[in-house]
Amino acid sequence: MRSIFSPHPPLKPLIFPLTRPFMASSVSQVLDPPTSPDDSICSSSPLHHQDAAQPEEDPSSSSAVPSCVSPSPNGYLTGESRAERAWAHWIELGRPKFVVAPMVDNSELPFRMLCRKYGADAAYTPMLHSRIFTENEKYRTQEFTTCKEDRPLFVQFCANDPDTLLEAAGRVQPHCDYVDINFGCPQRIARRGYYGAFLMDNLPLVKSLVEKLAQNHIRVSCKIRIFPKLEDTISYAKMLEEAGCWVLAVHGRTRDEKDGKKFRADWKAIKAVREAVRIPVLANGNIRHMEDVHDCLEETGVEGVLSAETLLENPAVFAGYRTPEWVSAGEEEEKHRDGLLDQADLAVEYLKLCEEYPVPWRMIRSHVHKMLGEWFRVHPHVREDLNSQSKLTFEFLYDMVDRLKKLGGRIPLYVKDADVAKS
Template identity: 80%
Template sequence: MKFIIPSLSLRSSRNCCYPAQKSIMASPLTQTLTLSQTQTGSFHADPAQDDLDDIPCSEPQQERQERQQLLLSSSDSLPLGFGSPSRCLSGESLVERAWTHWAKLGRPKLIVAPMVDNSELPFRMLCRKYGAEAAYTPMLHSRIFTENEKYRNQEFTTCKEDRPLFVQFCANDPEVLLEAAMRVEPFCDYVDINFGCPQRIARRGNYGAFLMDNLPLVKSLVQKLALNLNVPVSCKIRVFPDLQDTIKYARMLEDAGCSLLAVHGRTRDEKDGKKFRADWDAIRAVKNAVRIPVLANGNIRHVDDVHTCLEKTGADGVLSAESLLENPALFAGYRTAEWVVGSEGSERDGKLDQTDLLVEYLKFCERYPVPWRMIRAHVHRMLGDWFRMHPHVREDLNSQSKLTFEFLYNMVDRLRELGTRIPLYLDDKHGDRVPADGLVSRDV
């Protein structure tokens, strides 16, 4: 059962440094939400396609109303006992409570990183099926989240199996951030603040990694949540070029009330993950400098990287982003052919490929509807190698201004009938990470 954030009373718009947002009318066909172009940094060249791709793949109005009512009445949606806000606790008590909460969640180590438009509910559920133990939502824009019901309904959905869950916001106004956070705190295990986005859209909006230039504001954002929420606050950061600045930054966040810190081991200027290796030594230094749980982000391409990263950083878990988009079964031990080369022949065909994963993803989308633009993006990422071999199939996909599930399932059948299969591989030494039922069922 999918939960949708219910409509709450909205206050008047504030003046802030985010780009102006259009008012959204009821009809998605006549005036659709343009966040994917103006707020998240992704850009669609064809306005007509943009409109069609922003429509949810399916969702009857009656079903939405029933889910909203369930959300309001569900006892499962209550926070997991983090307790009252931390306004009266000492530093030692805050650290102790941070670890108690982490232990209640089962100390998850394999975590889906936040990805704009890409870590939505169906994708999170697919990754969870293949070993992910926790997940972040996509980055949500705090001001738009407080002001726009359509944005809330499309960009944040969850279900009772979607736990542990981090809900991530970008923000530069503590009051706006708190209002957004209070809307989601009954349905998540952490409210996360994005201090790591390095993209130009974050520079223009004055959020993400560009708040590293304004540490008093960073501190006030964390404190506002820590003093007023019943769920813990987590933060996702990038490192400074100078290690000591990074350590001071991490300790400041801990002192402000951060209960869990995810560290991306690249600087704000190191945007290209293929060109710049994440600095695991810097992550280890942060882990040694703070007393709260720390997650490592960067260089997680297959399951061997997970074990190596945990060993070298001492972190309490790892996040993966780009690699999961191509291979959502990464945490179950599957790897693409790119990471089989030089493995001394220990890999075997895992009897699973990316068309199998896409079919499972589409079935999750039928159950948990999302805008078609998200589905389109996942199709391209999961089937990138297949499309390079059969570019005419990709061209057919790109020519579709309106996607349907029937078209996508037929496209998968076409790729399979072309006779070239691109398997995912399993390393025998990591066979214990494969789901207990062996081959994955096609029925999600």
């Protein structure tokens, strides 16, 4: 298979690099994980909308296609025109509602394709390090793969240098719908590398990163966390919009609220952001099953909802499936039924996609552990066999799933008719 990238000289401003023809199966065979210490950068933690949640002039109407998107006298689009352009593109993409969030080593191509099969409308890549991406061809070919069916697609970068970010963005722009900047990573490595949520302390730099892409005709989106004070969050969101952001994803926790199980995401803050800006807004946080998805859409008025941790365990969330943990107790149990699908089935589907779209084995190992975690708790000796494998093969993994099924104790995924009807 060929990479979508070809060797070429560094980008010059406003000139995108040439690439080889983009093929549906244009992904690269991956052998060993990258050796850079920045490989495991960090992940953003977890995560068709009602028409009422639109700007004053509803961009979803047929008249919303921006016939008046034209430069102001100084050569730049006005704020109103930028918003119209952003909405026109979002509408052209079908206004995706159910979105796979960016996850380090976990939102790679085969997993994105599995989630798309089960209801996801759009997806983010794992976060890519913009400097390493521009400098290291092996990193590019291993860490970013896609195919023609992998759309709409956000390619996410962390960055703290506008020129480096522009070069990285130019390489992927032909193969995605948005280049996303990660302003939300709260992990220690983001502090050390000076990116993600730690750029919230340097808003002029944040603005310059967004402006650099927007002024060079890159469709830029941003993923952020909220400030402790709502007014600071609103000012932040407006600044990003003014800088040229096309789509804004808001994680409803602060930088210090890293534990998603301990801290609930603030949907009220997300709603306030949605009401304050004129561009499409997405929500991130508190998503465990489809009832949460619908509640979030209704309460915040956003265009779409991101999910991360929940999808890792159950990639079929957006199709209305839920794990036994989220089946209501008591009388409510009668409203749920066996969906005739389980995590072992999903693991096999994922492995087949990995054979079609090769990715590093570290990613495959991680997904198998997440999807089969409940099964491993019942049969810990099978998990121990997996952990003892220094080198994995597809044959071993398929046999392992067969062993789990033969041992019995199937753990089904459940559906609630209302979830399936709404999804």
